[in-house]
Amino acid sequence: xxxxxxxxxxxxxxxxxxxxxxxxxxxxxxxxxxxxxxxxxxxxxxxxxxxxxxxxxxxxxxxxxxxxxxxxxxxxxxxxxxxxxxxxxxxxxxxxxxxxxxxxxxxxxxxxxxxxxxxxxxxxxxxxxxxxxxxxxxxxxxxxxxxxxxxxxxxxxxxxxxxxxxxxxxxxxxxxxxxxxxxxxxxxxxxxxxxxxxxxxxxxxxxxxxxxxxxxxxxxxxxxxxxxxxxxxxxxxxxxxxxxxxxxxxxxxxxxxxxxxxxxxxxxxxxxxxxxxxxxxxxxxxxxxxxxxxxxxxxxxxxxxxxxxxxxxxxxxxxxxxxxxxxxxxxxxxxxxxxxxxxxxxxxxxxxxxxxxxxxxxxxxxxxxxxxxxxxxxxxxxxxxxxxxxxxxxxxxxxxxxxxxxxxxxxxxxxxxxxxxxxxxxxxxxxxxxxxxxxxxxxxxxxxxxxxxxxxxxxxxxxxxxxxxxxxxxxxxxxxxxxxxxxxxxxxxxxxxxx
Amino acid sequence: xxxxxxxxxxxxxxxxxxxxxxxxxxxxxxxxxxxxxxxxxxxxxxxxxxxxxxxxxxxxxxxxxxxxxxxxxxxxxxxxxxxxxxxxxxxxxxxxxxxxxxxxxxxxxxxxxxxxxxxxxxxxxxxxxxxxxxxxxxxxxxxxxxxxxxxxxxxxxxxxxxxxxxxxxxxxxxxxxxxxxxxxxxxxxxxxxxxxxxxxxxxxxxxxxxxxxxxxxxxxxxxxxxxxxxxxxxxxxxxxxxxxxxxxxxxxxxxxxxxxxxxxxxxxxxxxxxxxxxxxxxxxxxxxxxxxxxxxxxxxxxxxxxxxxxxxxxxxxxx
Numbered sequence: 001x002x003x004x005x006x007x008x009x010x011x012x013x014x015x016x017x018x019x020x021x022x023x024x025x026x027x028x029x030x031x032x033x034x035x036x037x038x039x040x041x042x043x044x045x046x047x048x049x050x051x052x053x054x055x056x057x058x059x060x061x062x063x064x065x066x067x068x069x070x071x072x073x074x075x076x077x078x079x080x081x082x083x084x085x086x087x088x089x090x091x092x093x094x095x096x097x098x099x100x101x102x103x104x105x106x107x108x109x110x111x112x113x114x115x116x117x118x119x120x121x122x123x124x125x126x127x128x129x130x131x132x133x134x135x136x137x138x139x140x141x142x143x144x145x146x147x148x149x150x151x152x153x154x155x156x157x158x159x160x161x162x163x164x165x166x167x168x169x170x171x172x173x174x175x176x177x178x179x180x181x182x183x184x185x186x187x188x189x190x191x192x193x194x195x196x197x198x199x200x201x202x203x204x205x206x207x208x209x210x211x212x213x214x215x216x217x218x219x220x221x222x223x224x225x226x227x228x229x230x231x232x233x234x235x236x237x238x239x240x241x242x243x244x245x246x247x248x249x250x251x252x253x254x255x256x257x258x259x260x261x262x263x264x265x266x267x268x269x270x271x272x273x274x275x276x277x278x279x280x281x282x283x284x285x286x287x288x289x290x291x292x293x294x295x296x297x298x299x300x301x302x303x304x305x306x307x308x309x310x311x312x313x314x315x316x317x318x319x320x321x322x323x324x325x326x327x328x329x330x331x332x333x334x335x336x337x338x339x340x341x342x343x344x345x346x347x348x349x350x351x352x353x354x355x356x357x358x359x360x361x362x363x364x365x366x367x368x369x370x371x372x373x374x375x376x377x378x379x380x381x382x383x384x385x386x387x388x389x390x391x392x393x394x395x396x397x398x399x400x401x402x403x404x405x406x407x408x409x410x411x412x413x414x415x416x417x418x419x420x421x422x423x424x425x426x427x428x429x430x431x432x433x434x435x436x437x438x439x440x441x442x443x444x445x446x447x448x449x450x451x452x453x454x455x456x457x458x459x460x461x462x463x464x465x466x467x468x469x470x471x472x473x474x475x476x477x478x479x480x481x482x483x484x485x486x487x488x489x490x491x492x493x494x495x496x497x498x499x
Numbered sequence: 500x501x502x503x504x505x506x507x508x509x510x511x512x513x514x515x516x517x518x519x520x521x522x523x524x525x526x527x528x529x530x531x532x533x534x535x536x537x538x539x540x541x542x543x544x545x546x547x548x549x550x551x552x553x554x555x556x557x558x559x560x561x562x563x564x565x566x567x568x569x570x571x572x573x574x575x576x577x578x579x580x581x582x583x584x585x586x587x588x589x590x591x592x593x594x595x596x597x598x599x600x601x602x603x604x605x606x607x608x609x610x611x612x613x614x615x616x617x618x619x620x621x622x623x624x625x626x627x628x629x630x631x632x633x634x635x636x637x638x639x640x641x642x643x644x645x646x647x648x649x650x651x652x653x654x655x656x657x658x659x660x661x662x663x664x665x666x667x668x669x670x671x672x673x674x675x676x677x678x679x680x681x682x683x684x685x686x687x688x689x690x691x692x693x694x695x696x697x698x699x700x701x702x703x704x705x706x707x708x709x710x711x712x713x714x715x716x717x718x719x720x721x722x723x724x725x726x727x728x729x730x731x732x733x734x735x736x737x738x739x740x741x742x743x744x745x746x747x748x749x750x751x752x753x754x755x756x757x758x759x760x761x762x763x764x765x766x767x768x769x770x771x772x773x774x775x776x777x778x779x780x781x782x783x784x785x786x787x788x789x790x791x792x793x794x795x796x797x798x799x800x801x802x803x804x805x806x807x808x809x810x811x812x813x814x815x816x817x818x
Contacts, residue, residue, distance in 0.1 A: 302705065323708035332706060340706060345699035345766035354696060355707040361689045368687075408707075 001026045001061060001190050002159055008055035009042055016042040017214045024190040029181060031201040032194045034211035034234055035427035040194050044161050048080045049073030077158030081148050081165060089137025094119035096136045097150045122150045126180060141168040160184060161192040166200060170288035170453060171488060178204050198227050199456060210234055235429045242432050243460035244439040250280040250463050255314040257447035258330060258416040260299050263308035268294040270471040276416055276447035281438060283462030284451045285487045291471040292451045293335060296418045300325050300332045312415050326355055329415030333405055335424060341405050342393050349375035349389035351404050355412035378407030382437060399430025406437055416447040423457060435461060455484045467491050521759055525775050528782050536789045548785050553674035554729040555751060555777045560681050561722030562752040563773040567698045568718040569765030570618060570625035575752055577633035578610055578723050579730030579745030581640045584648045586734045591651035603727045610636060611723035615716030640742055648740045660735020670732045682770040694718060699766025755780050758808040
């Protein structure tokens, strides 16, 4: 239904796409994979009419097309669900779904009742329970995504593009999304599915196309390729030891580097007790909303907690605050790198030194020279690809930004690190590097508490796994018991099953 | 310059222009002004402009601190006027000078604290909080002076405000000392770094252990204190005080900071830019008068410069 041949696109100084061929058939789920910067978003933006290609042809529904604006692509049945949602937080779900396409009364005014009813129908079609009168801003991220999809479904969708749709979803929500995609496929809709999570691609997609450095590398039916081949096609080399070997043995006899005792947060976390031993990576798994991030926030003093105590190296931290935790040697790497981690207004060096400023202050002056020296060390340590210590951070790739954050916290903290979704939005090659960094830190004796929603990552990286469900610790897995099945069972079991 | 080390090194022409364009603009303005009206660049007129720059420059430095913290200080003009009327509140000889300075600084400290506490602890928008304290100070001022200030200013203040030291205006010297000190505070001290971090990303600041409330409150106190200093200087320059010394300085200082590249969204800009912004405003006012245009033109041109500056920085941040 859609065929692109010889697509070229350049931006000032960058060749984003060169001679790319790509094709989607009706009733097919076609995966588009590649590292960040490989050209996936440029390609989808060309398909969606946001960019005009410099060269090449687009054939859609048998005729040559040349989009010049997204509205034309939309009118032709092409819809894109972007990673970042574009909902109006203060409008209701129904109003969001029909924004710009409101049902009208005979007088040309908005027919709220008809709009509501139609919204309920499309939500029902998605198989989710969302109150269409709710304000979009208060919905969970997963529900917001469903509303985004609903916005497309009110039109006659012929081609649906999903850009990293599962990055913010938990496992059951992912299943729900997959069911929906399968239904659309059965109805003859073509789907382009962009994801970093390869296991999903094998579960859902019919074909996969790999882009690398703006060029088409391969298109394969899903049955004729495997995980390892895709990874090596994406990075252009074999990644050996994607997950580095685990710690040989976690010494449970020594006192834990980080011990959380009976931490509670109203409505979110109930009485969680956890210990992180030196040198281990303790995975913290659970569904979205299980209270993992809230637990970390409470333990770091960002969120007021109802009760509970935090110990570092056996010493009680009281009161718990970010400053006190950092002083005790514990750092927190946030899941929201851009929103809560980086200082976008400052350069690489000041981002690296941000948590250990004291080190560079004599009297009350900061030594800029020392900061730059420290930044150079971290740039070398973590192989951060940037313009140098004085370069900006906002245009770096997710992997390099994350490595800057790692540089910041490893400078400041020598006891334990709490990592919240450490590889979110990071491409495959950088993921492998970050895994290696994490393991090296653990081998140096740092205890790591790793919150992750990617089961593969939890299983591959953790020496032990704690699982949370509805604010409680539902289990602790060790050694051979660490399997995706066991984790999911602990994360998703209902109270009835448990009884 | 300062901005460069704080916000990253320039990479190519556009960025370089965004960062240093303001200095270029001031140079072109002075050169162009000199061509239009040779008396613009006469030593007497330059001296005149520098004397005018001193109070605005002092205020804009404080304003820059507040704007970098993501705030806005509309109370600076009222603080200036209140400090100014204090000069004629006690005896008219120099013996009351320490008392005057102490009261002005105490008033400034109080105002800055109230502004900062309202903004941080009570989440009042900086616009409303500082507008409210400005109005309250105005009332207090009217009450202190029973409507119209009377009495004389101690000669010491007149000497500081209007006097020279080896041909250099004393007020200019004070301004330059303040500029250097606060340049160091903003661009070289741990407090300055904390201000950039908190202004740029308060949550990230909290996560690295900074107390954003304290950082922001200090910025408001700095702003009020510098405004009071400028008020004392301006009172001395005029030799007489009225209840509205420094009128218009709240907006002029914001405009100067914005022209100089201090972003209202917080976390960006520096002292050098803000001071150059103030110099550009003063030079434009002066030039309008020199070429004999009606004084109303000052206001029209001021508006036009704001629009130009806003468009310039928005375009740069998009590219």
